[in-house]
Amino acid sequence: MKFIFIILAIFILTEVTDAQLSDLQGTVSEIRTGEALGYVTVKVDSSNTGTTSDENGHYKLLLPDGLHRVIFSMVGYYSDTAIVNINGLSQQRNIYLKQSEILTEVIEVEGEDPAYEIIRRALVYKNNFKRNLNEYKLSAYSKFILRSNQGSVIIPDSIKTSGSDLGILGILESETLLYFKKPDLTKQVVTSKRETANIIRGFALPYIVNFYDDNIDIGSVSIPGPLSEDTFDNYDFRLSGMTSFDSVPVFKIDVYNKSERVPQFYGQIFILDNIYSLIKVDLRTNQATDIRFINNLRFLQSFNHYTDESDNDFWLPTDVRIFANGSVGGIIGLLKLEADVFTIVSDYEINKPAPIGTFDDIIIKVNEDATKDSSYWAERSLIKTSKMENFVFQKMEEKTEQRKHKLSIGPGSINYGKYFSSFPVSYYSFNRVEGNALSFNARYNSDLSREIINGKIKYGLDDKKIKYKLFATANLLPDRSLKLSTGLFRDLKTTAENPSDLTLLSNTAEAIGYKMDDYDYYYSSGYFGSIDYELSPAFGLNLSFNQQKQWSAKTNTDFSILKSEQKSKLNPKINEAFLRTISFTAYLNFNRSYKIDWGDGEFSNLKVSNEIPRLELQYSITPKSLGSNYEFSKFSAILSGRNKLNFLFDFRYTLGGEYFTGGVPYQMLGHLSDYNGKGVPDFGVKSIMFQEYLGDRVYYFKFENNFGKLLWGNIPILGDFNLIGFFNASKVEISDRNRYGAVYKGFRTTDGIFTEAGFGIGRILDIFRLDFIWRLNNFIKDRNFKLTLSIDNF
Incomplete structure (x- = not known):
């Protein structure tokens, strides 16, 4: 079936590209002032082919030879028509639109605002036309421009075309075929693309929002649209004026979100009289729209009239423009981000069956020959490439080429060339066993991380021992379904936990400053190998x-900057052991997933839901x-998942x-996965001490719910934070054999079921979380x- 689809897709693409296409282009301006008009709809009469002018009024339309009647239309202006004869040559045609009569700008009413009845009729129209819309195919041209204050190309004022002070971090451009079939089948075929050289893998996938839909999904956030079935529960409306589309009156309606505690839109929508079709939106997201590192989103979208072969009428998107800005670090703004996304939609084929095999487990397919050079885009780009953009493409190419043979410093890493890196965060550490310890690490990361090798060597100045780690991973199949890992080590390990480098850095600061070394340690050497399929x-x-040999470590230093008179606590002995262990693990995850075919033999899996719990079973x-x-x-058995039912119930859980x-x-x-507030949390039990509870039978339930902006969404500054509630219950038991066989006796088991609860404030400076935790028993x-x-990972 997949083979048939590929053949059909190639046939379709060949048929389009074999036809002789010439471009009609020019600028659309206001007839009286000469001011350029952006986002004008350009459509070939009696067809579903068209384009949209860019922000500077420039348009470009690719047409076959013959006589064409091209209509230029925009809300608030009279349409204009150009008759053009395409004969294999490019043509230039500038268009001037006349502003239509604005009937009124302010409407004062008593009682219910007329906008509510208009919205009711628009809902009836929406339901009628969506009932007849079963499937469609469209062509989309997309351009993404990403800006940042870090790692970007600074634009000279002489060629700058944007008012932004940020440099450009990346540009992506693509042509895509999109297929849709009820209820929710989609397929996108990227036929051509290009991106700046710093983007290792990517494409400008069109994000075609349709504000006729009940909900607009942005990542994991779902926002009710202004024409959703429950729209009056979420929005207030006001008829603020009237304009026209040609001579047909258009209602201009202000949309007000009812709450700042739940994700909603606000702005304006435009609805055509008599038909009551939505023809334009200008909407923004409110403060409760919780997308990490994104502060504001604005959507501009236009709609136009299309028909199927049965002459059913549809008003469908002709374009979408998305403006986004955000930051990392909140009000500090360590990293500032902006994005400008423009997608032009054309060539609708409505209610025509898609080729057999179109809808399969590959939701996005990049054609093998999709990457095109600048000469191709000079001919095909529907949004004119500016001098500024050409400058960025050139500079990013130069910077990327230089970086291949150059030492560079990035956020948290030192890099040499394309493949080698080192992470200074672990160059130095301190604990009561090693004392001051110096280390060096290096990482080799091949193209697309198909092979990864990590190495580390370390020396403790007080235990006078050399430690090392060497780990390697290789993905052996194009879809990464088969992975081999191996490694050897001689290291100082912490009992029970395996803390991250960031957590150990925090522990270093407290240990060297106040002798608050939270962990106990032992030495281990050996090797391992694993296969994942x-x-x-x-x-x-x-x-x-x-295989590993484990032996005891001892306290070797009493050094401390602020507590020099205090003795370091003794590091406990362990049960010295030589262990050879075989483990079998099975993973079950029935959540819906799709694949991305990158066109170069590589595939990626994309999980699109988390509604069904994930089960992990292990026997060793x-x-x-x-x-x-x-x-x-x-x-061991672990059942975990995350469900987002609505704005109030967004929870994750683990039962194991x-x-x-x-x-x-x-x-x-066995132990309770504890979190001591140093670095990255493990969604663990939060109020216990390190190794407080150990046993050979461990049971736990962990639950957290993100209430978002529920309590303080309307309060300035506080509205940036999330409220998280959590509850944990655990039970730890141990047999007499293992209790009395343990060399170290400084642990205990829970008295019945241990419980704790509390709340957290998340998204502090975008990345931190502050938790308040109370034990409910086992005091x-x-x-x-x-x-x-901690770092906020919820």
Whole structure:
């Protein structure tokens, strides 16, 4: 079926490109003032072919030979028609539109505003035409311009065409075929594309918002549209004036969001009289629209009249313009971002069946020959490429080429060339075992991360030991469904936890300053190997082998900057062990997923929902028959997921457990995944101390709900933050064999079911989260409340 589709797609594309097309282009201006008119709809009469003028009034239309009647239209102006004869040569035609009569700008009424009845009739029209719209195909041209104050090309004033003070970070341009079929089948075929050289892999995928839809989905945020079935629950309307489309009156309606606590739009919409079709929108998102690093979104969209072969009438989008700005670091604005997205839609084929095999598990397909050079885009680009954009393409090419053989410093990394990098965050560390420790790490990352090699060497000045790690990963199939990993190590490990470099950096600061070293340590050396195979998007397997020798570490330093008179706590001994472990893991994830075919033999999986819980099952065995000096096994199960029901209920959860049999070394016992407020959280139990609870039977339930802006959406500054509530319940038990067999006795099990609850304030400076946590039982004197600051990953 896939093969048939590819053949048909090639045939369709060949048929289009074999036809002789010539461009008709020019500028659309206001007839009286000569001012350029942006976003004018340009449509070939009696067809579904057209384009849109850019912000400078320039338009470009590709037409076959013959006589064409081209109509130029815009809300608030009389349409104009140009008769052009295309004979294989490009033609220039400038158009001048006359402003139509504005009937009124202010309408004062008593009682219900007339806008409400207009919206009711627009809803009836929407439902009627959507009932007849079963499927369609369209062509889209898209251009994305991304701006930033970091890593961007600074534009000289002499060629700057934008009022933004930010440099350009990247430009993407594409031509795409889009197929749609009820209820929600889509397919996008990228037929041509280009992007600045700093973008390793990408394309300007058209984001064709349709404000006739009940909900506008932006990432994980769903916003009710102004013509949704529940629109009167979300919006107030006011008829603010009237204009016209040619001689047909057009209602200009102001849209007011009813709340700042839930995602909604505000702005203006324009509805055609008599038909009550939506023909233009100018809408912005409110403060409650919680998209990370995006502060504001503005949508401009126009609609025009199209028909199918049965002469059913449809008003469908002709273009969409999206303006976005945001930042990383909130009011500090460490990284500022802007995006300008312009998509022009044309060549609708409405209610014609798509080729057989179009709708499959590949939702986005990039043609093998999609990448085009500048000469192609000089001919085909519907939005004129400015001197500024050409300058950016050239400079990014130069910068990328220079970077291949140059040392450069990026955010949190030092890079050499294209493939090698090092991360200074772990160059220095301090703990009571190693004391001051110096290390160096290096990473090799091949094209598209198909192969990754990580290496690290470290020396502790007080334990006087060299440690090292060398890990390698290789993806062996184009769709990355088969992955091999291997590594060898001799390292100082923390018992129970495996903290990140950022967490260890935070621990270093507190250990060297106040002797608040939260972790206990032991030495381990050995090697491992694993194979991951994804049999389908819903089912994956992992098989791994691990050998390690574990032995005790001791406290070697009492050094501290501020607590020099205080002794460091002793590092506990472990049950010294030689272990060989075989593990089997199965992953089940039945959430809907699609693939991206990148056109170069590579595929990516794209999960488009999280409604069904993900299940992970693992069984590991450490037998004496393989040479281990302990014999035990472990079975674990984890059920996790995230569901967003509405603005009030956006929750994630984990339900899991671990069950051990046999004699387990103390350092390998099960534990509650704790979070001590240093760095990146693990969605763990928040109020416990490190290794407070250990056992061979561990059960847990973790739940968090993001209430968004529920309490303070209307309050300035506070409206930037999210409110998160959480509850955790856990139970830890241990057999007498493993309790008495443990060398270290400084842990305990829970008294019944341990519970805690609290709330967090998220999106502080966009990236931080402050949690307030209370134990509900298993109390410890002076430690039943905890305040933690972490990276916000919810």
